Amino acid sequence: MKKQITVLFLLITTFTFAQIDKMEPPFWYEGMSKSEVQVLFYGKNIAKNTVSVSNNVVITNVAKTENPNYIFVTIETKNVSAQSLKFTFKNGKKSFVKDFEIKKRRENSANRKSFDTSDVMYLLMPDRFANGNDSNDSSPNLQEKANRSLPGGRHGGDIEGIIKNLDYIQELGATAIWSTPLCEDNDKDYSYHTYGQSDVYQIDARYGTNEDYKRLAAEMHKRDMKLIMDYVTNHWGAEHWMFKDMPTYDWFHQFPGYAQSNYRMSTQFDSNASKRDAKYCMDGWFVPSMPDLNQSNPLVLNYLIQNAIWWIEYADLDGFRVDTYSYNDKDSIAKWTKAIIDEYPFFNIVAEVWMHDQAQISYWQKNSPIGKIQSYNSFCPSVMDFTLHDAFGNVFNENNAGWNEGVIKFYDNFTNDFLYANPSNLLVFLENHDTGRFNEIYKNDFKTYQLGMTLLATTRGIPQIYYGSEIGMAGDKGKGDADIRQDFPGGWKGDSNNAFSSLGRTSVQKQYFDFSKKLLNWRKNKEVIHTGKLTHYIPENNVYVYFRHNDTESVMIILNNSLGHQKVNLNRFQENIKNYTSGSDILSSKTIDLKEELSIEGKTSLILELK
Structure with a gap:
């Protein structure tokens, strides 16, 4: 009994x-x-x-x-x-x-070093980068199965594919990887981008396991590379287990149920905005399949803080990129950010603030002089320089100088740096996974690619490049997002072209890669580019000249955006040229005398280390 x-x-x-x-x-x-x-x-x-x-x-x-x-x-x-x-x-x-x-806990975990101006960030979409393990292309527990023939489907790229190609990324000269989200997304379709997450403590099985993600970080750290997680605080996916059985009715924003965001982020700081408009920006859903999280609920906010800290500790992360940062409840996202920075004082977080005005972007950076007007501080160290991105998208098609056309747009962008608390800690980029492909916009004109990359690699800020552009990949956003997120050639068994390998690259891919490799590896060890002062001069004849300089070194950068040869009068730049007599061009390896005049070909850039 x-x-x-x-x-x-x-x-x-x-x-x-x-x-x-x-x-x-x-x-x-x-x-x-x-x-x-x-x-x-x-x-x-x-x-x-x-x-x-x-x-x-x-x-x-x-x-x-x-x-x-x-x-x-x-x-x-x-x-x-x-x-x-x-x-x-x-x-x-x-x-x-x-x-x-x-x-x-790891020793000295709180003082981990994060990404900074010495880095070049490589943005990739894991599903489209490389398939290192084809046994996990589909999962019995997840709805969408692999279908590489479907442009917007799951193609099978995974964490193992990233690990197997770390040598390629390192050879290119990139020092950090920002991967779009890797946590589980169980949407029925279009789950490959993984922004509609269904479990934020679990890596999507089609990418691998939590241990695989941890191993990716470890393999990167062996190479002195840094791993940045794409963190989403604004929304989850409709398949998230907590959306299917909500802890509280107000865990998500309810109207009741779905209401569309008006996407007008300016309502967050517009002193004239109606309360309704501000609410529909912050609380409205990004899309119907992404329920909007209510960070003003203390349980939600604490859950998100703990989840972020857990991933930093578990995977040994080196930074965050935060998606749709300015759509969050602004007071709550500031608390989230501060909690992470309080735990990790040297941790860098870059916020996606997709706006087209420097003052409005600046508002979201830590200690912003703009935010101070409204006694607001996001505590977020870095923001994305979308106004520079806007200029990249049209400057190189403006061959004739005008008051507001051509490289003057770059000059005018940097004249507004006084609006930022820390312009050096801005993420600068030609493109990303949501924008038009740079090589598509400019019809794969290699000289234009050289101009764009020269500015990107030598201006203030942290450069971010988008996977495949370094081999000439393009894609038309007008055809849909899948076209700007194509598979990297050679990432799948049976690919006819393997651009990961020097021997496998076409002549065009080799041209792009070799230039990018030379430029980025030069930048890697150039402290004057990382932390030196930027001094620029008003463009003349569509030629933009600027210097990066410190007490011991000076680099002169010249961008000729006009179609023809230009004569550059060097007397204008005497305050920076000083007693230097020549410059060694890191692109052509030629030495150029710094006499009264310099001749430069059309659509050409020079990076001169002054001697």
């Missing part, structure tokens, strides 16, 4: 234990400055239990919501060393235990 009772008790315990379907975070770390951790437990009627924890660990709060399938238990870990804790759940005479591990 006693045995029967014991067996019955074990059956009850096992059955009750099945109440826990999710525990997030799945573990935590010792020695965090954010010492309180709120553990979410999810399961059928889990909230009907009382909770305790072992080893004299203090529970500081237990939060229950209108949904009995959730319970949020906050514990204090300040003096808790690495160990396994036990949460005991009790409902009447029934009880069960769930283990929760406190792991040892």
